[in-house]
Amino acid sequence: MKYKRSDTPAYLIWVERRPTNNGKGKKAYYDAVRQAAQGEIDSPITTDDIEIEIIYTTDVKRAERKDVDNVNKPTLDALEGVAYQNDHQVRSVSCTLFDKNRPATVSGHVEQMNRLFYSDKPHVILIMIYSDTRLAELGGEGEVQRRRYIEWQRNFDRMLSELKKLSAAKRYVL
Numbered sequence: 001m002k003y004k005r006s007d008t009p010a011y012l013i014w015v016e017r018r019p020t021n022n023g024k025g026k027k028a029y030y031d032a033v034r035q036a037a038q039g040e041i042d043s044p045i046t047t048d049d050i051e052i053e054i055i056y057t058t059d060v061k062r063a064e065r066k067d068v069d070n071v072n073k074p075t076l077d078a079l080e081g082v083a084y085q086n087d088h089q090v091r092s093v094s095c096t097l098f099d100k101n102r103p104a105t106v107s108g109h110v111e112q113m114n115r116l117f118y119s120d121k122p123h124v125i126l127i128m129i130y131s132d133t134r135l136a137e138l139g140g141e142g143e144v145q146r147r148r149y150i151e152w153q154r155n156f157d158r159m160l161s162e163l164k165k166l167s168a169a170k171r172y173v174l
Contacts, residue, residue, distance in 0.1 A: 003091065005051060008141040009128035011040045011083070012148070016121040019056065019066050021074035033078035033127070041129075045084045051092040051130040052076070057116045058123050059100040065123075068095040075127060083129055 017032040018025060054075055058065045072095050076087045084090065098104060100117060116124055138144050 003049075003051065005049070005130050006132050006135055006141055008130075008135060008144055009053070010045075010131050010134040010138060010144065011037075011127075011129040013037050013040055013083075013127040013129070014115065015125040015127065016119065016123065017125075018058075018123045019071045019074055019125060021070065021077070026074065029074055030078040033075060034082050037079055037082040037127075041083055044082060045089065045129075045131050045134045047131060047133040048089045048091060049131050049133050050084055050090045052079075052090055052094075053128040053130070054093070054095040055098065055116060055126040055128075056095065056123070057098040057100055057119075057125075060122050062099075065097075065099075068097050071095050071097070071125070075125070079127070079129075 013033070013036045015029075015032050015036050017029050020026055020029050052075075054071055056066070056068065056071050072093055076090065076093065080087050098106070098116070106113070106117075116126060135141060135144060
């Protein structure tokens with residue numbers, strides 16, 4: 001059974017670090033999640049309609065990566081105080097692991113697939129935070145999608161410009 005909610009996440013947060021909740025990597029992971037979330041979220045969500053989807057992609061050996069149940073807790077803990085006031089507000093969490101070394105059939109948004117599956121980083125995490133209340137505060141589903149498209153287009157244009165410069169520079173190298 002699931003709650004009825006919008007299919008558009010209020011926030012997309014990208015983290016390129018191995019998730020962990022213990023040892024020397026804990027602080028680095030928490031800091032990376034917090035920094036990425038602060039770049040997207042102006043103030044914590046105060047309502048209790050929060051749902052979180054975590055997608056973890058990696059190409060490291062099974063013994064060196066985290067299981068999905070060990071990805072949820074440090075991610076939720078790191079988001080506390082930034083994405084929401086307290087993790088008691090979260091009513092649903094799902095986590096999916098993709099091993100880039102194994103064949104898989106996936107569906108989703110193209111702009112997310114590229115970064116998840118073609119990054120040169122060994123660990124990539126996409127955290128999608130859903131809250132219909134916050135989505136409405138941000139201008140609604142259409143406005144959030146419009147802003148994401150503009151940002152995607154800006155990044156695409158920047159990448160294309162850099163490739164053209166690189167290509168032109170290589171033509172004149174003797």
